[in-house]
Amino acid sequence: MAGITSRKMKVRRVISWAVLGMMILLPSTLTTAQSADQNITFARDILPILQENCQDCHRDSGIGPMSLMNYAEVRPWAPLIQYKVVNREMPPWHIDRTIGLQKFKNDRSLSDEEIAMISAWVNAGAPEGNTADMPAPMEFADVTAWSIGEPDVVVNWEYTVPESGPDQWGELYSRELIGKMQNGRYIKAIQTRTVDDASRRVVHHALSYATKDRTQPQNDQFLVEYASGKSAEIYPGNSGVLLEHDSEIRLSYHVHPVGVETNAKIQLGIVFYPEDVVPEYRRWSKMLGYSGTLLDIPGGEVVRNDGYVYFQTNATITAFQPHMHALGAYQCLELIYPSAGGTAKTELISCANWDYNWHTIYNYADDVAPLVPKGTVGHIISYMDNTDNNPGNHDARNWTGDGRRTIDEMAFSWIGWYSMTDEQYLAELERRNALNPGLASSND
Numbered sequence: 001m002a003g004i005t006s007r008k009m010k011v012r013r014v015i016s017w018a019v020l021g022m023m024i025l026l027p028s029t030l031t032t033a034q035s036a037d038q039n040i041t042f043a044r045d046i047l048p049i050l051q052e053n054c055q056d057c058h059r060d061s062g063i064g065p066m067s068l069m070n071y072a073e074v075r076p077w078a079p080l081i082q083y084k085v086v087n088r089e090m091p092p093w094h095i096d097r098t099i100g101l102q103k104f105k106n107d108r109s110l111s112d113e114e115i116a117m118i119s120a121w122v123n124a125g126a127p128e129g130n131t132a133d134m135p136a137p138m139e140f141a142d143v144t145a146w147s148i149g150e151p152d153v154v155v156n157w158e159y160t161v162p163e164s165g166p167d168q169w170g171e172l173y174s175r176e177l178i179g180k181m182q183n184g185r186y187i188k189a190i191q192t193r194t195v196d197d198a199s200r201r202v203v204h205h206a207l208s209y210a211t212k213d214r215t216q217p218q219n220d221q222f223l224v225e226y227a228s229g230k231s232a233e234i235y236p237g238n239s240g241v242l243l244e245h246d247s248e249i250r251l252s253y254h255v256h257p258v259g260v261e262t263n264a265k266i267q268l269g270i271v272f273y274p275e276d277v278v279p280e281y282r283r284w285s286k287m288l289g290y291s292g293t294l295l296d297i298p299g300g301e302v303v304r305n306d307g308y309v310y311f312q313t314n315a316t317i318t319a320f321q322p323h324m325h326a327l328g329a330y331q332c333l334e335l336i337y338p339s340a341g342g343t344a345k346t347e348l349i350s351c352a353n354w355d356y357n358w359h360t361i362y363n364y365a366d367d368v369a370p371l372v373p374k375g376t377v378g379h380i381i382s383y384m385d386n387t388d389n390n391p392g393n394h395d396a397r398n399w400t401g402d403g404r405r406t407i408d409e410m411a412f413s414w415i416g417w418y419s420m421t422d423e424q425y426l427a428e429l430e431r432r433n434a435l436n437p438g439l440a441s442s443n444d
Contacts, residue, residue: 041128042126042127042128043071043133044134045117045121046074046117046118049117049118051138053091053108053114054068056140068081069137075128086119088110089355091110093360094352094355094358095350095352097109099351100333101368103365105365106361147191147231147232148189148234149271151191152270152271152272153180153272154268155268155269155270156176157174157251157253157265157268158264158266159253159255159266160261160264161255161257161264164257164259165257167256167404167405168253168256171251171253172250173214173250174250174251175248176249178247181246184243185242185245185275186241186242186277187242188234188235189235190233190271191268192224192268193266193267194266195266196265199262201262202257202264203253203254203264204254205225205227205253206226206251206266207226207253208223208224208249208250208252208268209250210248212247212248214250217250221247225321225359227359228358229355229357229360230359230360230361231360233319234363235283236318238279239279239418240279241283241285242282254404282419284417285415285417288413288415289380289412290380290410290411290412291305291307294402295410297400299398299399302386303383305381305383305384305411306382307412308378308380309415310375311372311376313419313420314374314424315374315418315419315420316420316428317369317416318364318416318417319364320413320414320415321415322354322413323410324356324382324410325409325410326392326409327384327385327400328383328385328409329383329385329390330382330383331351331354331381332350332352332379332381333415334348334378334379334380334381335349335370335376335377335378336377337376338373363416380411382411384400384411394407
């Protein structure tokens with residue numbers, strides 16, 4: 001794949017909801033559902049929802065700001081919980097449910113019915129109900145457990161971030177795997193994480209690569225990106241990322257001081273396929289649709305940015321992960337299919353609201369993962385909100401442009417995909433059409 005020319009287009013401060021999506025989502029179905037049952041209780045109805053969707057983060061030592069394990073802990077937060085779930089800010093799943101594909105492997109959003117039940121419970125005064133109705137407490141994995149399971153190998157890095165000063169970028173290398181693999185191994189799942197809260201506060205991002213020659217970083221194999229809220233990457237069962245033997249692991253870091261000297265600790269965990277397994281497809285991940293230095297975001301304005309990437313081979317897109325900074329508001333992935341002389345067909349695949357605290361990767365379900373014929377152009381559409389309406393804005397009076405600092409802006413997507421031969425593509429397209437003609441993304 002290779003990037004092609006990008007362009008930008010400014011839009012007015014007031015953005016059409018039809019274009020940008022509803023920043024505050026208030027489904028009309030909620031009103032009806034809220035009035036349907038006024039006997040909803042915490043013990044019988046709400047606690048099971050919290051157990052399944054919230055408590056993994058909202059518990060002692062979890063990453064959530066408060067514990068939601070029992071009624072005494074939940075009741076003071078009931079109005080805020082209602083606001084967060086009705087507006088689909090929590091659980092953190094920011095895909096626009098009105099546009100594009102909606103089947104994902106890692107969907108952690110609440111259903112409309114669950115949201116309606118929580119809202120109705122709060123409106124009724126948040127009653128506890130009969131404690132005998134409460135389900136048994138759930139047992140959660142230790143907060144230090146890997147979400148990919150126990151890794152086959154863990155690579156560790158440490159870097160001391162000073163108390164104050166400018167953002168810092170650099171490279172750290174590990175020879176952890178040198179001499180440990182006779183042949184290359186295919187990665188089945190991979191996860192980068194910060195070891196503790198102190199590290200999480202100072203690490204803006206951390207990109208890992210496999211390198212054979214430190215003097216030729218442009219040839220390195222990208223492995224995985226870490227940023228706040230980023231979950232693990234677990235690849236489709238027919239694909240994997242090749243880690244060549246005797247590769248060093250390079251960590252490209254971006255850290256920022258937070259007022260206290262911090263020993264930032266970062267770990268990379270890798271789960272391999274068995275040594276004798278070669279997946280059908282080699283999986284790739286890259287930042288795509290990046291428009292470089294063309295970002296121009298005046299104070300008090302909302303700006304649209306368009307980036308493009310050309311697919312030189314047939315492909316299956318397995319994952320979509322928006323990337324912007326504090327001014328980010330909304331991003332879409334559109335496919336522009338090759339045209340045989342007529343008007344090009346376009347398809348809006350996914351759109352997502354943006355929250356800088358949650359760099360969520362959206363892994364498509366296997367039966368809907370977009371099929372891309374060679375010659376397709378991927379179109380990344382990003383909106384940056386430099387107004388007082390953006391709660392993450394530093395100062396809406398200031399112009400902001402492209403840059404690497406936390407207070408600068410970026411606009412691109414991390415896209416996961418694997419390439420396909422013509423035969424593989426046509427076979428998968430035929431299989432999809434046999435299941436449901438509407439699911440296959442094609443230009444036929």
